[in-house]
Amino acid sequence: MGGQAYAGLNVVAALLLGGAANFALADNLCPDAAGPVALGSAQWNGWGKGLDNTRYQPEPAIRASDVPKLALKWAYGYPNGTEFGQPTIVDERLFVSGSAGRIYSLDAKTGCTYWTYDAAVGSRTAVTIGELARARVAALPRRLKRTLAHLDVIKAPSAAFFGDDAGTVYALDAQRGTLLWKTQVDTHPSARIVAAPTLYNDHLYVAVSSTEESAASTSGYGCCTFRGSVVALDIASGRTLWKSYTVLEEPAPTRKSNTGVQEFGPAGAAISSSPTVDTKRNVLYVATGSSANGIEQSLTDAVVAFDLADGRLRWVKQLARPELGTAAAGFWSSPVLRTLATGNQVLLAGQKSGVVYGLDPDHGGDILWQTKIGVPVVGGAGPSVASAGVAGAAGGVAWGAAADHRSFYVAISGLLAQPANASGSLTALDMTTGVARWHAPAPEPACSWGQHNCWHAQSQAVTVMPGSAFSGSLDGHLRAYSTIDGKILWDFDTAREFQTRNGMKASGGPLDHGGATIVNGTVYVNSGNTLLAFSVSGK
Secondary structure (H helix, E strand, O other): OOOOEOOOOOHHHHHHHHOHHHHHHHOOEOOOOOOOOOOOOOOEOOOOOOOOOOOEOOOOOOOHHHHHHEEEEEEEEOOOOOOOOOOEEEOOEEEEOOOOOEEEEEEOOOOOEEEEEEOOOOOOOOOEEEEOHHHHHHOOOHHHHHHHOOOOOOOOOEEEEEEOOOOEEEEEEOOOOOEEEEEEOOOOOOEEOOOOOEEEOOEEEEEEEEOHHHHOOOOOOOOOOOEOEEEEEEOOOOOEEEEEEOOOOOOEEEEEOOOOOEEEEOOEOOOOOOOEEEOOOOEEEEEOOOEOOOOOOOOOOEEEEEEOOOOOEEEEEEOOOHHHOOHHHOOOOOOEEEEOOOOOEEEEEEOOOOEEEEEEOOOOOEEEEEEEOOOOOOOOOOOOHHHHOOOOOOOEOOOOOEEOOOEEEEEEEHHHOOOOOOOEEEEEEEOOOOOEEEEEEOOOOOOOOOOOOOOOOOOOOOEEEOOEEEEEOOOOEEEEEEOOOOOEEEEEEOOOEEEOOOOOEEEOOOOOOOOOEEEOOEEEEEEOOEEEEEEEOOO
């Protein structure tokens, strides 16, 4: 059934198209066909909501004082297992990817289904929506463009962009769910796309990650040959405009292992987070992972700046330190670009080591401050780890932090510590100095499934709105914290069974990867094989 889109008008048609596997979908078809999808202000598009990846919703249509009243509005069950894709909401449409490869378009208000599309393999990226009209017009002859500039005659669809676990990028018609194009951006057998593509000026910027680290543990595997990269695609056609690697040399044979297997290098520097666009400097920022085989390169464990137009390397700030160890020095979360009260800008980056950096985008990523999050000393002064940060290694930054106009909200997963532990926390840092404003350790309630594998690590990406920061935990709890003092305003245990709008039983579980998204007074989050929507009093 791969590549089939479902937008049927009645149950019989949906059953004929989708078969038994889509019975739940057929029971939940929206009564009216989907209309065109238009971009607007009330949305959460892609991973970080905006080009700067702040994960900040300034107009949530809900007040912080109402957050304690949040209640379940509806639930939607996925038939094919646990989902990590973060919900995208544009024009009252909800788009989400699936670990089994199914992409969903739902009504964001009611949870009814407009269409689904089955990709060839699984997907975990957030979906990015873009309008194709401008790109299509740009490709026309100049004289024709001048004529059409005065006429509203070109009707091009909006597209839903996402990547899959085999290194392929797709563009679907956002209204109908039909395939517009797909492009293989990396042919390495271990290549995959974890991060949502970032769209700017008709270019789609795609970060390429890898599973080679897992393959390398297999006996007889000749590690390693994958090189991380960023690819720029034309959104109208899917054509590759440029590709820049984060390992500058091609891998070559190095030595043979103790079992006689030929090994290769250099390799690694996978990019697992969405690129950040700096429109002022015409720069694209990415944060890279570590070397795959210990052969260090200049762009591993780093924040890297590429030219938006041609992918040329602008600068790199390598942030590996010997005491961190190779695995701890890499990055999984996107750089965040923020403007300070002074008018200067800072590039914020959280490392798997638990060290958070404030970098200067005007001076090649020079370190303005760095803070190690553990058990913070609130109110310290100065830019160094010792004065603004903390002793100890409680854990590391996993999938993403968030920033409003005042603070940088960083969740910590103890599973990234060495040795690993069950702890988690949320810390608010002053973006100018790196000093902790407050620190909130995760509560330790009993997990609904018992104490086995009951972790309180907070690896899910953080989301912030005025007055409240949302952070999910591996114990299944989604919590809202006061941005003023870190007090918990709301706590919902998602790790239980739900009756869903599409008629199937579904269960929540640990919260990981994509965080909550907030649009039009509703908070959306994936848990287990369930999509949950919360609103004030469930209305």
